[in-house]
Amino acid sequence: MTEGPSPAVSQSQYRCLELSNKDQQDNTTGSFCRRLWDGLLCWDETPAGTSVTQHCPDHPDLDTTEKVTKYCDRMGNWVEIGSACQLASKDKLEQEKQFLRDSAGAMTTDATDVDIGGVQKLILENEKKCSEKMKNDPKYDKPGVYCSRNWDGWLCWNDTPAGSHASQNCPSYFADMEATEKVTKYCGEDGQWVHQPKSERIWTNYTLCSSTYEKRQRAAAQLSGDIEVQPADGATVSPAVHREEQEIERKKILDSQYKCFEKMNRDAAYNKSGLYCSRNWDGWLCWDDTPAGTYTSQNCPNYFMDFDPTEKATKYCGEDGQWFRHPDTNRTWSNYTLCNENTNSKLKSAYILFYMAIVGHALSIASLLISLAIFFYFRSLSCQRITLHKNLFCSYVLNSALTIINLGGVVSNPDVVVRNPVGCKVLHFFHMYMLGCNYFWMLCEGIYLHTLIVVAVFAEEQHLHWYYLLGWGFPLVPASIHAVARKKYFDDNCWMSVDTHLLYAVHGPIMAALLVNLFFLLNIIRVLVTKLRDTHRAESNMYMKAVRATLILVPLLGIQFVIIPWRPENRLAGEVYDYIMHILMHYQGLLVATIFCFFNGEVQAALKRQWMQYKMQWGQRRKDHCSMRSTSYTATSITEVPAFMYHHDCNSEQFNGRHMEI
Template sequence: ATALLLLPLVLRCESSVNLPLSVLLEKYCEALSALYNVTGSYCNATTDQIGTCWPRATAGQLVERPCPEFFNGIKYNTTRNAYRECMGNGTWASKSNYSLCEPILDDKRKYALHYKIALIINYLGHCIAIGALIVAFMLFLCLRSIRCLRNIIHWNLITTFILRNVMWFLLQMIDHTIHESNEPWCRCITMIYNYFVVTNFFWMFVEGCYLHTAIVMTYSTDKLRKWVFLFIGWCIPCPIIVAWAIGKLYYENEQCWFGKEPGKYIDYIYQGPVILVLLINFVFLFNIVRILMTKLRASTTSETIQYRKAVKATLVLLPLLGITYMLFFVNPGEDDISQIVFIYFNSFLQSFQGFFVSVFYCFLNGEVTLFDLIGLKLN
């Protein structure tokens, strides 16, 4: 503390002379050395090339000083120490030991290799997913014999994933300079991408709502109106995203509205409804499984069998989609292993979820039979 009081005195004394920073640091180091009561042979105070002050020290002493806070634009951990030896002849060792000084790097620099591999996984997963989704979309489009309300809901869910994946590829094409300049068209791409993210979860909600209505409420599916589900899946997300866009425009109008850090307050405008429909869907599934395990266990009708298959698919996909989304809000921990596992796990789930949707709702759909596929090929 006293040394800090001495520094203004040194600077004031030299204020009339235009001295370089290195000379001022030497003056500060000499002032700091006045606090050390050294007798006998000693090394004079000095400042090394990095700017660390080595105060007056007794000959033969190993002196420790805190690591520099910044060097060459990199932040270092100041809880670690650097070392320099005062030789027996009263001179400093030619080199200071900074081997224990560790740079504090952000995740992208610290795990550069892992982020590159994760990016490859993302591209590979999205390519595989969009290929599988397009095949599933075409099957639902061409096989008119299976076009019941349940499969129309599957079809719409698959459509949202196709559109979401396409927008993801467009986002990856945005240059960093455009991202920083916050171009209007760039913000529109982010808004459309988030719209399809929300529609994903609302169509998963429609899946759960349909099964809950048919199984738990025992309501005839013939009386269900397609337009109601279309309204829930496509229309309700619109005002949510518009409200989010207005909030971004007035309060967080930067970086194309595509913040990398989760949990920003404005983002809760659309993240909140997504979490809500996920929770409601889990309640739906609990009730559906309870009914299937009790009342419909002995039933062997074709309709009941199809319900069971749909429930199995939803039981797998809903936790899958829910876990994927909730990972944005999870702190994986500070240790390296947790960070690396989080990077790969999140990349895999984010990129391949569209593939899982197409597999469970189309390729493993018992109604998409070999007979239908052969008939489609002959036609």
């Protein structure tokens, strides 16, 4: 530019200052960016949270066809976005560089020693290569809407499907640009590259190109202004976390910002009568147009570890059509206090539930292994029903072991989740598989009991290979489908997220198995009640046995997940629900081992018999110390107990439930 202001500029500056003095005499309400003279243009008083665009002034060194946009942030401060008025050659390049620095968080690296001519030559070469590439590349042939290829002034962008992000490495034009970081560009659902809100300029996100993390953090919230969050005592808004976690948080915020800008540009204008507060992005969440005098709310964001996404963030639109301002700061304020108000209590509850799960599965493994040892040791217990029990117990043991490994090695270890090794996904696959085996062996037990009690009278032995196929083979199908779909459509770190419908690939068959078992339970109860009535026993005894049979079958068949599958919304009721469900889920192995082994009449008889033999052997040893041969003979004689004293017939299960110790 030529030195000294032109007469036109001086007149424009004088008029702008004159209008600014007049504005100060007016009584205005709400938050505004005051009228501003920036050296070239006069910017009118503008409401906070909006942007304004105008043509560059008529100046010999400026291109009047270019437009410049300024944004009034939520604090009432002007922020320049988009392109500034373009200068010629060297000055133009410097202005573009300064625009990037503004958009990347006001980088302060001194770059006065940059070879401007070399940089400009490099940019022109890249622009030429981009033009040739766009000309030679085949046309976009995929179905659906897309954003067309283009050159944004620094980088070349390919055709991009609507609703997706494109990214590439930052350019290395300047010393203060980090070439290993990523530049991103968002293609809106309408097939248009995303614009800044209410501006006419397409926006490419160069914020990550800044050389320091702190500057990138400032850049992430450049267009939103500060956020006033009043946390509860003892809680933090953003706890100290590792750099990798900070990067994840920042990317989540930027992604939400992209989507908010696209939504604000796409949504129709407010068409209801009366005052309203205009849509805006507050730095964390996107808020729609809201009628005056009303509250609006939405779920808290999941950016931070101490934020609970099930809680609500609120924002109040005043009677004057202006968003509520905090009295201490006089800034527009979104109420995020509930997001971390119960963080400490929920964290304590989470720890309690975590250790409840660990202890429950450890006790389950111990009790199940003892039960399996009893079943394998006493051959008198060998029959088809016990064989099914063994397989069910094995599935419980493996499921509990994988759950402990997953809780201790992955869930409680953020570093592993951040690294996202293949091993944690393999562990998740086997955990899903064993979860399916657990419930399908429950189904096998239900099918066997239903066949034994309801379908056949004096039934012959059933073919167990079908049960093996159902219990161990079929769960591979939903687990494999879930793994393939997760890898292709929702490949999050260690597949830990539950915010995906793909889990229904595993949970759907499990729920179907539970519903079938519910039918079996009701039908078995009906048959048992009928048979008890036919035997003409006392009414009280009849119902007691029916209730006993029901209570035994419920934990075996897993009906509790069908009876209470929904968590209450009330916080206290929800905590009670969590404790009950944790006991039912994580202590189920212990409960099943207790009922179907330790309380089993056949098992108790076998243990008593073995205990009597041990006592008699021990007593005989104390009485007779004459010779090892005599002791051995006595012990052998004691072992040979007449069979009629402890008669056991495992085939008694064939008598259609008339005399069956479950």
